[in-house]
Amino acid sequence: MPHAAHRDWWRESVVYQVYMPSFADADGDGMGDLRGITDRLAHVADLGADAVWLTPFYRSPLADGGYDVADYRQVDPRHGTLDDFRALLARARELGLRTIVDIVPNHCSEQHPWFVEALASPPGSAARDRFIFRDGTGPDGAEPPADWQSKFGGPAWSRVPDGQWYMHIFAAEQPDLNWENPEVVAEFEAILRFWLDLGVDGFRIDVAHGLRKDLDPPLRNTYGGDSASLNSPPSGENHPFWDRDEVHEVYRRWRKITDSYAPPRIMVAEAGVSAGRLPLYTRPDELHQAFNFFHLRCPWDAGSFREVIDTSLAGAAAHGTLPTWVLSNHDVVRHRTRYAVPEGTALRGWLMTDGREPAPDDDRGRRRARAAALLTLALPGTTYLYQGEELGLPEVADLPREALRDPMWERTGRTVKGRDGCRVPLPWTRTGSSYGFGPGGSWLPQPGGWGDYSVEAQTGDPDSFLEMYRTALTLRRRFLGDETFTWLESAPGELAFRKGRVAADGRAAALECRINLSGEPIPLPVPDESQLLLTSAELTQDQATARQLPPDTAVWLTSTIS
Structure with a gap:
C-alpha cells in the first residue's frame, strides 16, 4: 500500500x-x-x-x-x-x-467584497466590524491608532478618506480580518x-x-x-x-x-x-x-x-x-x-x-x-x-x-x-x-x-x-513505521543518530545517519560495505585505507547492533 x-x-x-x-x-x-x-x-x-x-x-x-x-x-x-x-x-x-x-x-484582499463594502460604509458599521478599523491618535486623528508595524515594512495601519485607519500586518492591500466577529x-x-x-x-x-x-x-x-x-x-x-x-x-x-x-x-x-x-x-x-x-x-x-x-x-x-x-x-x-x-x-x-x-x-x-x-x-x-x-x-x-x-x-x-x-x-x-x-x-x-x-x-x-x-x-520508505530516535556516539562536529530499532538477532532494521559539520574528515565506522546506502558526496580514505566522512558530507547506513 x-x-x-x-x-x-x-x-x-x-x-x-x-x-x-x-x-x-x-x-x-x-x-x-x-x-x-x-x-x-x-x-x-x-x-x-x-x-x-x-x-x-x-x-x-x-x-x-x-x-x-x-x-x-x-x-x-x-x-x-x-x-x-x-x-x-x-x-x-x-x-x-x-x-x-x-x-x-x-487577512484578505482589499478587493474582497467585504472590504469594498467596508470602505463604502460609515465608521461603526457592521461592514467595518469584519475588519479592524480604529480612529487615529494625535491632533485630528492623524497618527496611527498604535505603533504596530507591518512585516513588510512601515506601519501596520493605513488611513481611509473618512479619517479612520485599518490594520494590515502585511501589505496595505491585505486588510486584517476581525476574528472576534x-x-x-x-x-x-x-x-x-x-x-x-x-x-x-x-x-x-x-x-x-x-x-x-x-x-x-x-x-x-x-x-x-x-x-x-x-x-x-x-x-x-x-x-x-x-x-x-x-x-x-x-x-x-x-x-x-x-x-x-x-x-x-x-x-x-x-x-x-x-x-x-x-x-x-x-x-x-x-x-x-x-x-x-x-x-x-x-x-x-x-x-x-x-x-x-x-x-x-x-x-x-x-x-x-x-x-x-x-x-x-x-x-x-x-x-x-x-x-x-x-x-x-x-x-x-x-x-x-x-x-x-x-x-x-x-x-x-x-x-x-x-x-x-x-x-x-x-x-x-x-x-x-x-x-x-x-x-x-x-x-x-x-x-x-x-x-x-x-x-x-x-x-x-x-x-x-x-x-x-x-x-x-x-x-x-x-x-x-x-x-x-x-x-x-x-x-x-x-x-x-x-x-x-x-x-x-x-x-x-x-x-x-x-x-x-x-x-x-x-x-526512506524502507524505514517508515518505527518512529524511535536514538543518538549514537559521534566525533566532535559530527551528528550521528538512528531512526528505528534494530532487531535482536542483529538484522539491519533501522536507518543510521551521520553528518560531518566540522572542518576536518572524520573516521567512518562502517565494518561492512553492504551497510552503505547513500552519501551526499564521495567518501575519502586515509593512508591506512580507513573510510572517512569528509566535511559537509552526510551518509546513510543500515544500522546493526554492535
Missing part, C-alpha cells in the same frame, strides 16, 4: 510545496497555472513525495503572490478554473498523491467545508498565530516588540497581535470539522512562535502539525542542530505527534545560498543588513545543501520540500530591479529585495524560452544557464541533486 494511502500518512510523509505562479505554465501567459501543475504532477510522484501542497490559487489581484484573496471559493482566471482544480485532484489521486491547499484566514468565524468554517467537499486532503494555515488580537481600548503599543523578521517569534510575552491564547479556540472548532470527514483531513500551521509555544498548536484537539522554522534557521553547527532536533522531537512528543522539517520555502533565501554565504551573514531578503551583497561560496553551498537534505529526510516526522530544492536551485540574486514583485521592495523604500529570488519559475528543460516552464516567457526572468539545473539535465546523472533526492525518498 502506498504510504499516502494510510490513515496517518501525514506523520512521516514527504510533502512537496508548489508555489503556484512558478511551477508550470500551460497556457503561455508566463504565470503558473493548475493545468501546468497537473501536467507535471508525475515529477512529484516520481520523486517519491506523498503529497503536494499548493500555495493560493484563489481569485486575487496578486499584490502578494495570491496571499491577498478576493474570493476564497473561486480560482483566479490566471490560474485556471474550478474544473481545472477538480482535474488536478483526480490526477493526484491517480498518482497516489494527497493534495493540501493554502487557507489565508488572517461571528460572521468571520462562520465564513471561514464554510470555506473549509467547501474545499473539503471538493476533495482536498488538508490545509496549510497561513499566519496561524496571528488571527486573534487584543483589541480592547486603548490599543497597546509594542515599542518595537513586533519587529522580528518573517516567521520569527515575536519578542516578549502577551503580544497584542501575535500568538495569543485565544487563537487556539479557532483551531479547536476547525479540528471538529476536519475530523468529521472520512478519512479525517489534516491541518498544518505556519506559526512563527517560540519553541516552547509551537507544540501548543498541535495539541490532540487542534492542528496535526506546525512548521518547524527553527530547523530552517539553524546555523551549520552540530551542537545547534542537536539542540533543535531534541527540542522539536520533545515538543511534538508531548502531544503525541511528530515534528515537521523544513529547509526552504517561498518566504526565505534558498538554503543552497544560505549555506554558501559567510558564517554569521544576516540575510534580509538576500541583501545583507548593511546593504552589501554577500559573497557566496557555491561549492560549499552545494555540499551543505546535499548533506542537509539527507539529515532532514532521515529524521522522524514530515519533511516539506520546496519546489526546486530537489534540483539544487540557488537563490537568484541578480534579478533586475524593475522585475521585482514582492511588496517588501516598495514598502522598505527599495532597500530589501524581498522574496522574489527564491520564486523564479522552475527549469524543466535544458533550452527553450522559459526552460520548459511554459510555451511563453515567465513572470520573473530566469537567469542564463538556468537550464543546467533543469529536470531534463539532471535526470540520469548519478551525481545530480535530483537523483540523490529520488534515491533518498525511495530508501
